[in-house]
Amino acid sequence: MIRTRFAPSPTGFLHVGGLRTALYNYLFAKRNAGRFILRIEDTDQNRKVPGAIENLIETLKWANVIPDEGPEFGGDFGPYIQSQRLDIYRQHIQSLIEKGHAYYCFCSIDRLDALRKQQTAEHRQPRYDNHCRSRSFGTEVRQRLSNNEPYVIRMKTPETGTVEIHDLIRGDVPFPADQLDDQVLMKSDGFPTYHLANVVDDHLMQISHVIRGEEWLPSTPKHQLLYNYFGWDSPQFAHLSLLLNPDKSKLSKRQGDVAAEDYRKKGYLPEALINFLALLGWNPGTDQEIFSMEELIREFSLERVGKSGAIFNVEKLDWMNGHYIRTLSPEKLFHLSSGFLPDRNGWNDSQTISALAAIQESLTTFSELPEKTRLFFTEAVNYDAPDLQEYLDKPEAVTILESLISQIEVIQDFNGDSFVLAIKTVQKTTGIKGKPLWMTIRAALTGETHGPEIHVITNILSRETCARRLQSALEYARRQTARN
Protein backbone atom coordinates (compact mmCIF):
# COMPACT_ATOMS: atom_id res chain seq x y z
CA MET A 1 0.00 0.00 0.00
CA ILE A 2 1.38 3.36 -1.05
CA ARG A 3 1.19 5.87 1.77
CA THR A 4 2.52 9.41 1.49
CA ARG A 5 2.41 12.27 3.89
CA PHE A 6 2.60 16.03 4.02
CA ALA A 7 4.20 17.08 7.28
CA PRO A 8 4.25 20.84 7.76
CA SER A 9 5.01 22.66 10.94
CA PRO A 10 2.28 25.04 11.99
CA THR A 11 4.36 28.19 11.95
CA GLY A 12 2.15 30.36 9.82
CA PHE A 13 0.47 30.06 6.49
CA LEU A 14 0.71 27.39 3.88
CA HIS A 15 3.55 28.31 1.56
CA VAL A 16 2.96 27.72 -2.16
CA GLY A 17 6.06 25.54 -2.14
CA GLY A 18 4.45 23.55 0.64
CA LEU A 19 1.26 23.30 -1.36
CA ARG A 20 3.22 21.91 -4.27
CA THR A 21 4.86 19.34 -1.99
CA ALA A 22 1.46 18.41 -0.62
CA LEU A 23 0.09 18.18 -4.14
CA TYR A 24 2.83 15.85 -5.37
CA ASN A 25 2.32 13.62 -2.34
CA TYR A 26 -1.39 13.65 -2.96
CA LEU A 27 -1.07 12.91 -6.67
CA PHE A 28 1.41 10.12 -6.15
CA ALA A 29 -0.78 8.47 -3.52
CA LYS A 30 -3.94 8.80 -5.58
CA ARG A 31 -2.25 7.63 -8.73
CA ASN A 32 -1.28 4.44 -6.95
CA ALA A 33 -4.51 3.84 -5.09
CA GLY A 34 -2.76 4.80 -1.88
CA ARG A 35 -3.46 7.14 0.97
CA PHE A 36 -2.34 10.67 1.66
CA ILE A 37 -1.69 11.60 5.27
CA LEU A 38 -1.45 15.00 6.91
CA ARG A 39 0.81 15.14 9.95
CA ILE A 40 1.48 18.25 11.98
CA GLU A 41 5.08 18.63 13.10
CA ASP A 42 4.78 20.99 16.02
CA THR A 43 7.83 19.94 17.99
CA ASP A 44 9.17 23.46 18.21
CA GLN A 45 7.18 25.11 20.94
CA ASN A 46 8.74 28.50 20.22
CA ARG A 47 7.56 28.70 16.66
CA LYS A 48 4.03 27.54 17.18
CA VAL A 49 1.43 29.93 15.80
CA PRO A 50 -2.13 29.78 17.12
CA GLY A 51 -4.65 28.91 14.46
CA ALA A 52 -2.01 27.77 12.00
CA ILE A 53 -3.24 24.18 11.90
CA GLU A 54 -6.80 25.21 11.16
CA ASN A 55 -5.56 27.62 8.54
CA LEU A 56 -3.42 24.94 6.93
CA ILE A 57 -6.30 22.52 6.71
CA GLU A 58 -8.62 25.20 5.42
CA THR A 59 -6.21 26.04 2.62
CA LEU A 60 -5.68 22.39 1.69
CA LYS A 61 -9.41 21.97 1.45
CA TRP A 62 -9.70 25.06 -0.72
CA ALA A 63 -7.02 23.66 -3.01
CA ASN A 64 -8.83 20.33 -3.09
CA VAL A 65 -5.78 18.48 -1.82
CA ILE A 66 -7.68 16.50 0.76
CA PRO A 67 -5.90 14.19 3.20
CA ASP A 68 -7.25 10.70 3.84
CA GLU A 69 -5.87 10.76 7.34
CA GLY A 70 -4.87 13.52 9.68
CA PRO A 71 -6.17 15.80 12.37
CA GLU A 72 -9.83 16.47 11.51
CA PHE A 73 -9.72 13.60 9.03
CA GLY A 74 -9.24 10.66 11.35
CA GLY A 75 -7.33 7.47 10.58
CA ASP A 76 -5.90 4.43 12.30
CA PHE A 77 -2.43 5.80 12.90
CA GLY A 78 -3.13 8.84 15.04
CA PRO A 79 -2.71 11.04 16.79
CA TYR A 80 -1.48 13.02 13.80
CA ILE A 81 -0.13 15.93 15.79
CA GLN A 82 3.36 15.31 17.08
CA SER A 83 2.95 17.21 20.32
CA GLN A 84 0.40 14.54 21.22
CA ARG A 85 2.87 11.72 20.64
CA LEU A 86 5.57 12.62 23.15
CA ASP A 87 5.42 9.28 24.98
CA ILE A 88 5.97 7.41 21.75
CA TYR A 89 9.14 9.38 21.02
CA ARG A 90 10.43 8.96 24.57
CA GLN A 91 10.08 5.21 24.36
CA HIS A 92 11.90 5.04 21.08
CA ILE A 93 14.71 7.27 22.23
CA GLN A 94 15.09 5.10 25.28
CA SER A 95 15.54 2.04 23.10
CA LEU A 96 18.19 3.86 21.11
CA ILE A 97 20.09 4.66 24.30
CA GLU A 98 19.86 1.08 25.42
CA LYS A 99 21.24 -0.12 22.11
CA GLY A 100 24.08 2.37 22.38
CA HIS A 101 23.05 4.43 19.39
CA ALA A 102 22.25 7.52 21.41
CA TYR A 103 23.58 9.25 24.50
CA TYR A 104 22.89 11.94 27.06
CA CYS A 105 24.54 15.28 26.50
CA PHE A 106 24.82 17.86 29.25
CA CYS A 107 26.60 20.53 27.25
CA SER A 108 25.13 23.95 27.82
CA ILE A 109 23.93 26.17 25.04
CA ASP A 110 26.70 28.55 26.02
CA ARG A 111 29.35 25.89 25.60
CA LEU A 112 27.92 24.95 22.22
CA ASP A 113 27.85 28.55 21.10
CA ALA A 114 31.42 29.14 22.20
CA LEU A 115 32.50 25.96 20.46
CA ARG A 116 30.83 26.98 17.25
CA LYS A 117 32.32 30.43 17.40
CA GLN A 118 35.80 29.06 17.88
CA GLN A 119 35.44 26.53 15.09
CA THR A 120 34.22 29.18 12.73
CA ALA A 121 37.08 31.49 13.67
CA GLU A 122 39.55 28.70 12.93
CA HIS A 123 37.81 28.02 9.63
CA ARG A 124 36.84 24.59 10.75
CA GLN A 125 33.48 23.06 10.17
CA PRO A 126 31.11 24.02 12.97
CA ARG A 127 29.87 20.83 14.58
CA TYR A 128 29.46 19.13 17.91
CA ASP A 129 32.74 17.86 19.32
CA ASN A 130 31.19 14.70 20.79
CA HIS A 131 32.17 15.92 24.25
CA CYS A 132 29.55 13.83 26.08
CA ARG A 133 29.67 10.84 23.80
CA SER A 134 31.98 8.63 25.79
CA ARG A 135 30.06 8.97 29.04
CA SER A 136 26.92 7.29 27.82
CA PHE A 137 26.59 4.82 30.64
CA GLY A 138 28.78 6.27 33.33
CA THR A 139 27.75 6.84 36.90
CA GLU A 140 28.30 10.49 36.19
CA VAL A 141 25.34 10.42 33.87
CA ARG A 142 23.11 8.82 36.47
CA GLN A 143 24.29 11.34 39.00
CA ARG A 144 23.58 14.37 36.86
CA LEU A 145 20.25 12.95 35.81
CA SER A 146 19.17 12.56 39.41
CA ASN A 147 20.35 16.12 40.05
CA ASN A 148 17.84 17.18 37.40
CA GLU A 149 20.49 18.75 35.27
CA PRO A 150 19.17 19.78 31.86
CA TYR A 151 20.23 17.49 29.03
CA VAL A 152 19.58 16.57 25.45
CA ILE A 153 19.91 13.20 23.77
CA ARG A 154 22.11 12.87 20.73
CA MET A 155 22.45 10.17 18.14
CA LYS A 156 25.81 8.53 17.57
CA THR A 157 26.99 8.87 14.00
CA PRO A 158 29.73 6.74 12.50
CA GLU A 159 33.19 8.29 12.36
CA THR A 160 34.22 6.75 9.07
CA GLY A 161 32.79 5.36 5.90
CA THR A 162 29.92 6.69 3.89
CA VAL A 163 26.18 6.67 4.27
CA GLU A 164 24.49 6.34 0.93
CA ILE A 165 20.89 7.20 0.37
CA HIS A 166 18.77 6.34 -2.62
CA ASP A 167 16.57 9.06 -3.96
CA LEU A 168 13.88 8.41 -6.55
CA ILE A 169 14.57 11.72 -8.24
CA ARG A 170 18.30 12.13 -7.75
CA GLY A 171 19.59 8.58 -7.69
CA ASP A 172 22.23 7.39 -5.24
CA VAL A 173 23.76 10.13 -3.14
CA PRO A 174 26.71 9.18 -0.93
CA PHE A 175 27.58 11.25 2.12
CA PRO A 176 30.91 10.96 3.94
CA ALA A 177 30.04 9.78 7.46
CA ASP A 178 32.50 12.13 9.11
CA GLN A 179 30.38 15.01 7.88
CA LEU A 180 27.48 13.84 10.00
CA ASP A 181 26.98 15.65 13.26
CA ASP A 182 25.83 13.87 16.41
CA GLN A 183 22.35 15.24 15.89
CA VAL A 184 20.19 16.15 18.86
CA LEU A 185 17.22 13.80 18.95
CA MET A 186 15.54 15.07 22.08
CA LYS A 187 15.70 18.63 23.26
CA SER A 188 16.00 19.70 26.86
CA ASP A 189 12.31 20.54 26.96
CA GLY A 190 11.53 16.88 26.37
CA PHE A 191 10.35 17.41 22.81
CA PRO A 192 11.94 15.41 20.01
CA THR A 193 13.64 17.16 17.14
CA TYR A 194 12.35 16.87 13.61
CA HIS A 195 14.80 14.13 12.78
CA LEU A 196 13.66 11.71 15.45
CA ALA A 197 9.96 12.43 15.32
CA ASN A 198 9.93 12.29 11.57
CA VAL A 199 11.58 8.89 11.36
CA VAL A 200 9.53 7.37 14.14
CA ASP A 201 6.25 8.66 12.74
CA ASP A 202 7.00 7.75 9.15
CA HIS A 203 7.68 4.23 10.30
CA LEU A 204 4.72 3.95 12.66
CA MET A 205 2.37 5.51 10.15
CA GLN A 206 3.67 3.09 7.53
CA ILE A 207 4.70 5.80 5.13
CA SER A 208 6.02 4.18 1.96
CA HIS A 209 7.29 7.27 0.16
CA VAL A 210 8.74 10.41 1.68
CA ILE A 211 8.27 13.18 -0.86
CA ARG A 212 9.61 16.42 0.54
CA GLY A 213 11.62 19.52 -0.26
CA GLU A 214 15.24 19.41 -1.30
CA GLU A 215 16.29 21.23 1.84
CA TRP A 216 15.99 17.85 3.58
CA LEU A 217 18.42 16.03 1.36
CA PRO A 218 21.49 16.76 3.53
CA SER A 219 19.83 15.38 6.65
CA THR A 220 18.51 12.26 4.99
CA PRO A 221 21.65 10.22 5.80
CA LYS A 222 20.97 10.86 9.48
CA HIS A 223 17.44 9.62 8.99
CA GLN A 224 18.74 6.59 7.15
CA LEU A 225 21.03 5.87 10.09
CA LEU A 226 18.11 6.12 12.46
CA TYR A 227 16.12 3.61 10.44
CA ASN A 228 19.11 1.29 10.61
CA TYR A 229 19.49 1.76 14.36
CA PHE A 230 15.84 0.93 14.91
CA GLY A 231 16.09 -2.03 12.61
CA TRP A 232 13.46 -0.66 10.28
CA ASP A 233 13.24 -0.56 6.52
CA SER A 234 13.41 3.02 5.38
CA PRO A 235 10.76 4.46 3.11
CA GLN A 236 11.61 5.53 -0.41
CA PHE A 237 12.83 9.09 -0.65
CA ALA A 238 12.06 11.67 -3.29
CA HIS A 239 13.45 15.15 -2.83
CA LEU A 240 11.76 17.90 -4.75
CA SER A 241 13.60 20.92 -6.07
CA LEU A 242 12.80 24.26 -4.52
CA LEU A 243 10.57 27.01 -5.80
CA LEU A 244 12.48 30.20 -6.50
CA ASN A 245 12.00 33.94 -6.73
CA PRO A 246 12.51 35.59 -10.12
CA ASP A 247 16.08 36.32 -9.02
CA LYS A 248 16.58 32.59 -8.34
CA SER A 249 16.76 32.92 -4.59
CA LYS A 250 14.60 30.66 -2.48
CA LEU A 251 11.00 31.74 -2.84
CA SER A 252 10.28 34.21 -0.12
CA LYS A 253 8.10 37.07 0.89
CA ARG A 254 9.07 40.53 -0.18
CA GLN A 255 9.42 39.37 -3.77
CA GLY A 256 5.76 38.48 -4.06
CA ASP A 257 3.14 36.44 -2.38
CA VAL A 258 4.22 33.11 -0.96
CA ALA A 259 1.17 32.05 1.01
CA ALA A 260 -1.32 29.99 -0.92
CA GLU A 261 -4.09 31.99 0.65
CA ASP A 262 -2.63 35.20 -0.78
CA TYR A 263 -3.57 33.83 -4.17
CA ARG A 264 -6.98 32.89 -2.93
CA LYS A 265 -7.49 36.41 -1.64
CA LYS A 266 -6.34 37.89 -4.91
CA GLY A 267 -8.97 35.96 -6.78
CA TYR A 268 -7.12 33.02 -8.24
CA LEU A 269 -9.02 29.81 -8.74
CA PRO A 270 -7.69 26.76 -6.92
CA GLU A 271 -7.82 24.79 -10.18
CA ALA A 272 -5.45 27.28 -11.78
CA LEU A 273 -3.02 27.38 -8.87
CA ILE A 274 -2.94 23.59 -8.69
CA ASN A 275 -2.48 23.21 -12.44
CA PHE A 276 0.30 25.78 -12.39
CA LEU A 277 2.07 24.26 -9.39
CA ALA A 278 1.82 20.76 -10.85
CA LEU A 279 3.74 21.91 -13.93
CA LEU A 280 6.45 23.55 -11.85
CA GLY A 281 8.79 20.60 -11.73
CA TRP A 282 6.65 17.94 -13.31
CA ASN A 283 5.63 17.48 -16.92
CA PRO A 284 3.44 14.94 -18.67
CA GLY A 285 5.81 14.34 -21.57
CA THR A 286 3.18 15.68 -23.95
CA ASP A 287 2.18 19.17 -25.05
CA GLN A 288 -0.81 19.26 -22.76
CA GLU A 289 -0.78 22.24 -20.39
CA ILE A 290 -4.26 22.29 -18.91
CA PHE A 291 -4.97 19.57 -16.39
CA SER A 292 -7.86 18.90 -14.09
CA MET A 293 -7.06 17.24 -10.80
CA GLU A 294 -8.39 13.96 -12.20
CA GLU A 295 -6.09 14.21 -15.18
CA LEU A 296 -3.14 15.01 -12.94
CA ILE A 297 -3.85 11.97 -10.85
CA ARG A 298 -4.04 9.84 -13.95
CA GLU A 299 -0.81 11.17 -15.45
CA PHE A 300 1.41 11.87 -12.47
CA SER A 301 4.63 9.98 -11.93
CA LEU A 302 7.79 10.64 -9.97
CA GLU A 303 9.87 9.66 -13.03
CA ARG A 304 8.77 12.83 -14.75
CA VAL A 305 9.63 15.16 -11.89
CA GLY A 306 12.55 17.42 -12.72
CA LYS A 307 15.65 18.05 -10.66
CA SER A 308 16.25 21.76 -11.04
CA GLY A 309 14.68 24.60 -9.12
CA ALA A 310 11.77 26.40 -10.75
CA ILE A 311 11.02 30.08 -10.66
CA PHE A 312 7.50 30.87 -9.57
CA ASN A 313 6.46 32.98 -12.54
CA VAL A 314 3.18 34.73 -11.89
CA GLU A 315 2.66 35.63 -15.56
CA LYS A 316 1.92 32.07 -16.52
CA LEU A 317 -0.29 31.62 -13.49
CA ASP A 318 -2.21 34.71 -14.63
CA TRP A 319 -2.71 33.27 -18.08
CA MET A 320 -3.84 29.99 -16.64
CA ASN A 321 -6.22 31.65 -14.20
CA GLY A 322 -7.76 33.67 -17.03
CA HIS A 323 -8.14 30.46 -18.95
CA TYR A 324 -9.98 28.78 -16.10
CA ILE A 325 -12.20 31.81 -15.56
CA ARG A 326 -13.17 31.72 -19.24
CA THR A 327 -14.32 28.12 -18.92
CA LEU A 328 -16.80 29.04 -16.18
CA SER A 329 -20.48 29.47 -16.87
CA PRO A 330 -21.61 33.03 -16.00
CA GLU A 331 -23.66 31.62 -13.13
CA LYS A 332 -20.66 29.76 -11.74
CA LEU A 333 -18.53 32.82 -12.22
CA PHE A 334 -21.02 34.85 -10.23
CA HIS A 335 -21.14 32.25 -7.51
CA LEU A 336 -17.36 31.95 -7.16
CA SER A 337 -16.56 35.62 -7.40
CA SER A 338 -19.35 37.11 -5.30
CA GLY A 339 -16.90 37.93 -2.53
CA PHE A 340 -14.94 40.14 -4.91
CA LEU A 341 -17.84 42.13 -6.27
CA PRO A 342 -18.11 45.81 -5.32
CA ASP A 343 -21.33 47.54 -4.28
CA ARG A 344 -23.75 46.53 -7.01
CA ASN A 345 -25.84 49.61 -6.68
CA GLY A 346 -29.14 47.79 -6.84
CA TRP A 347 -28.27 45.34 -9.59
CA ASN A 348 -29.95 42.03 -8.94
CA ASP A 349 -28.30 38.64 -9.39
CA SER A 350 -29.44 37.91 -12.92
CA GLN A 351 -28.50 41.40 -14.09
CA THR A 352 -25.15 40.95 -12.40
CA ILE A 353 -24.63 37.64 -14.12
CA SER A 354 -25.14 39.19 -17.55
CA ALA A 355 -22.73 41.98 -16.63
CA LEU A 356 -20.16 39.40 -15.57
CA ALA A 357 -20.66 37.48 -18.79
CA ALA A 358 -19.81 40.65 -20.72
CA ILE A 359 -16.44 41.10 -19.04
CA GLN A 360 -15.62 37.47 -18.31
CA GLU A 361 -13.15 37.00 -21.16
CA SER A 362 -11.07 39.95 -20.09
CA LEU A 363 -10.60 38.78 -16.51
CA THR A 364 -7.29 37.58 -15.18
CA THR A 365 -8.21 37.40 -11.52
CA PHE A 366 -11.31 38.19 -9.51
CA SER A 367 -9.61 41.13 -7.87
CA GLU A 368 -10.09 43.03 -11.14
CA LEU A 369 -13.83 42.83 -10.72
CA PRO A 370 -14.48 46.23 -9.06
CA GLU A 371 -12.62 48.01 -11.81
CA LYS A 372 -14.06 45.97 -14.66
CA THR A 373 -17.67 46.06 -13.52
CA ARG A 374 -17.65 49.76 -12.76
CA LEU A 375 -19.10 50.62 -16.14
CA PHE A 376 -22.20 48.65 -15.22
CA PHE A 377 -22.66 49.29 -11.51
CA THR A 378 -21.69 52.94 -11.32
CA GLU A 379 -24.37 55.38 -10.32
CA ALA A 380 -22.89 58.32 -12.17
CA VAL A 381 -20.22 58.10 -14.84
CA ASN A 382 -17.22 60.31 -14.30
CA TYR A 383 -16.05 62.06 -17.49
CA ASP A 384 -12.95 63.77 -16.16
CA ALA A 385 -10.45 61.11 -17.19
CA PRO A 386 -7.80 62.61 -19.53
CA ASP A 387 -8.14 59.94 -22.22
CA LEU A 388 -11.83 60.79 -22.58
CA GLN A 389 -11.27 64.39 -23.52
CA GLU A 390 -10.16 63.50 -27.01
CA TYR A 391 -13.80 62.59 -27.64
CA LEU A 392 -15.93 64.55 -25.19
CA ASP A 393 -14.14 67.86 -25.25
CA LYS A 394 -15.32 68.58 -28.80
CA PRO A 395 -18.29 70.26 -30.48
CA GLU A 396 -18.88 66.99 -32.39
CA ALA A 397 -19.63 65.31 -29.09
CA VAL A 398 -22.54 67.67 -28.54
CA THR A 399 -23.83 66.98 -32.01
CA ILE A 400 -23.52 63.23 -31.67
CA LEU A 401 -25.08 63.02 -28.24
CA GLU A 402 -27.98 65.32 -29.02
CA SER A 403 -28.79 63.26 -32.05
CA LEU A 404 -28.41 59.92 -30.28
CA ILE A 405 -30.56 60.97 -27.35
CA SER A 406 -33.40 61.90 -29.66
CA GLN A 407 -32.92 58.64 -31.52
CA ILE A 408 -33.14 56.32 -28.57
CA GLU A 409 -36.25 58.02 -27.28
CA VAL A 410 -38.16 56.66 -30.24
CA ILE A 411 -36.76 53.13 -30.21
CA GLN A 412 -39.57 50.63 -29.99
CA ASP A 413 -37.75 47.66 -28.61
CA PHE A 414 -34.67 48.82 -26.72
CA ASN A 415 -31.72 46.45 -26.90
CA GLY A 416 -28.18 46.20 -28.21
CA ASP A 417 -29.21 45.77 -31.81
CA SER A 418 -31.68 48.60 -31.87
CA PHE A 419 -29.16 50.82 -30.13
CA VAL A 420 -26.63 50.11 -32.85
CA LEU A 421 -29.28 50.95 -35.43
CA ALA A 422 -29.79 54.25 -33.64
CA ILE A 423 -26.08 54.93 -33.92
CA LYS A 424 -26.25 54.27 -37.66
CA THR A 425 -29.00 56.82 -37.91
CA VAL A 426 -26.88 59.31 -36.00
CA GLN A 427 -24.11 58.64 -38.48
CA LYS A 428 -26.42 59.38 -41.38
CA THR A 429 -27.90 62.55 -39.94
CA THR A 430 -24.72 64.05 -38.54
CA GLY A 431 -22.24 62.77 -41.11
CA ILE A 432 -19.87 61.78 -38.31
CA LYS A 433 -18.60 58.24 -38.55
CA GLY A 434 -15.94 55.78 -37.55
CA LYS A 435 -13.87 56.00 -34.44
CA PRO A 436 -14.90 59.54 -33.42
CA LEU A 437 -18.55 58.52 -33.47
CA TRP A 438 -18.25 55.19 -31.71
CA MET A 439 -15.66 56.20 -29.18
CA THR A 440 -17.64 59.28 -28.20
CA ILE A 441 -20.64 57.10 -27.51
CA ARG A 442 -18.54 54.57 -25.62
CA ALA A 443 -17.03 57.34 -23.52
CA ALA A 444 -20.45 58.81 -22.82
CA LEU A 445 -21.93 55.47 -21.85
CA THR A 446 -19.10 54.02 -19.78
CA GLY A 447 -16.53 56.70 -18.97
CA GLU A 448 -13.94 54.35 -20.44
CA THR A 449 -12.09 54.15 -23.72
CA HIS A 450 -12.27 50.41 -23.80
CA GLY A 451 -14.54 47.60 -22.73
CA PRO A 452 -17.09 45.20 -24.17
CA GLU A 453 -18.71 45.94 -27.48
CA ILE A 454 -21.34 48.68 -27.51
CA HIS A 455 -24.17 46.36 -28.39
CA VAL A 456 -23.21 44.01 -25.55
CA ILE A 457 -23.22 46.88 -23.08
CA THR A 458 -26.50 48.31 -24.26
CA ASN A 459 -28.05 44.87 -24.19
CA ILE A 460 -27.49 44.93 -20.45
CA LEU A 461 -28.02 48.59 -19.60
CA SER A 462 -31.61 49.82 -19.59
CA ARG A 463 -32.91 52.55 -21.86
CA GLU A 464 -33.25 54.82 -18.84
CA THR A 465 -29.66 54.28 -17.74
CA CYS A 466 -28.36 54.86 -21.24
CA ALA A 467 -30.45 57.99 -21.63
CA ARG A 468 -29.33 59.33 -18.28
CA ARG A 469 -25.66 58.72 -19.00
CA LEU A 470 -25.86 60.19 -22.49
CA GLN A 471 -27.60 63.23 -21.05
CA SER A 472 -24.94 63.85 -18.44
CA ALA A 473 -22.23 63.30 -21.02
CA LEU A 474 -23.97 65.83 -23.22
CA GLU A 475 -24.02 68.37 -20.43
CA TYR A 476 -20.37 67.70 -19.77
CA ALA A 477 -19.52 68.15 -23.44
CA ARG A 478 -21.47 71.41 -23.58
CA ARG A 479 -19.64 72.76 -20.58
CA GLN A 480 -16.30 71.82 -22.06
CA THR A 481 -16.97 73.33 -25.48
CA ALA A 482 -18.40 76.48 -23.95
CA ARG A 483 -15.22 76.92 -21.99
CA ASN A 484 -12.95 76.51 -24.99
Add this chain to the structure above:
RNA sequence: GGCGCUAUCGUCUAGUGGUUAGGACAUCACGCUUUCAAUGUGGUAACCGGAGUUCAAUUCUCCGUAGCGCUACCA
Protein backbone atom coordinates in the same frame (compact mmCIF):
# COMPACT_ATOMS: atom_id res chain seq x y z
C1' G B 1 34.92 27.51 4.50
C1' G B 2 32.91 22.19 4.34
C1' C B 3 29.22 18.81 2.34
C1' G B 4 25.42 18.16 -1.18
C1' C B 5 22.07 19.28 -5.28
C1' U B 6 21.37 21.64 -9.99
C1' A B 7 22.56 23.72 -15.09
C1' U B 8 18.27 23.72 -22.81
C1' C B 9 14.85 30.28 -25.31
C1' G B 10 13.55 36.02 -20.43
C1' U B 11 10.31 32.03 -17.62
C1' C B 12 8.15 26.74 -17.14
C1' U B 13 9.95 22.73 -19.84
C1' A B 14 10.37 18.45 -23.95
C1' G B 15 14.14 15.98 -26.38
C1' U B 16 18.44 13.40 -28.88
C1' G B 17 25.40 10.24 -29.71
C1' G B 18 23.85 12.60 -36.19
C1' U B 19 16.99 16.87 -35.07
C1' U B 20 15.27 22.80 -39.26
C1' A B 21 16.58 21.45 -30.79
C1' G B 22 9.73 20.89 -29.94
C1' G B 23 5.63 23.04 -26.79
C1' A B 24 3.58 26.71 -23.26
C1' C B 25 3.83 31.75 -20.84
C1' A B 26 5.84 36.43 -21.92
C1' U B 27 7.29 39.48 -26.14
C1' C B 28 6.90 41.40 -31.43
C1' A B 29 4.08 41.62 -36.19
C1' C B 30 -0.28 40.76 -38.84
C1' G B 31 -5.64 39.25 -39.14
C1' C B 32 -10.40 39.56 -36.63
C1' U B 33 -12.77 43.18 -33.47
C1' U B 34 -15.15 50.57 -35.54
C1' U B 35 -12.03 50.17 -28.35
C1' C B 36 -9.99 46.66 -24.98
C1' A B 37 -9.93 41.72 -24.21
C1' A B 38 -10.46 37.00 -26.23
C1' U B 39 -9.06 34.44 -30.54
C1' G B 40 -6.29 33.04 -35.28
C1' U B 41 -1.60 33.17 -38.11
C1' G B 42 3.43 34.15 -38.21
C1' G B 43 8.18 35.88 -36.03
C1' U B 44 12.39 36.90 -32.45
C1' A B 45 14.56 33.85 -28.71
C1' A B 46 18.17 28.47 -25.71
C1' C B 47 21.77 23.64 -25.27
C1' C B 48 27.08 27.74 -18.91
C1' G B 49 32.65 27.14 -20.13
C1' G B 50 37.00 23.92 -21.03
C1' A B 51 39.08 19.35 -21.80
C1' G B 52 38.31 14.03 -22.83
C1' U B 53 35.66 9.68 -25.30
C1' U B 54 33.78 9.30 -30.42
C1' C B 55 33.67 9.45 -37.41
C1' A B 56 30.17 12.71 -34.72
C1' A B 57 28.64 15.60 -28.38
C1' U B 58 23.57 19.86 -26.43
C1' U B 59 23.34 14.54 -25.12
C1' C B 60 28.48 10.33 -22.11
C1' U B 61 33.01 11.33 -18.54
C1' C B 62 36.09 14.70 -15.91
C1' C B 63 37.40 19.58 -14.43
C1' G B 64 35.86 24.47 -13.89
C1' U B 65 32.10 28.23 -13.27
C1' A B 66 27.53 29.83 -11.52
C1' G B 67 23.04 29.32 -8.73
C1' C B 68 20.72 27.05 -4.75
C1' G B 69 20.36 24.08 -0.25
C1' C B 70 22.37 22.27 4.39
C1' U B 71 26.01 23.23 7.97
C1' A B 72 20.71 24.84 15.43
C1' C B 73 18.36 21.99 21.70
C1' C B 74 14.15 25.36 13.65
C1' A B 75 11.57 22.58 10.69
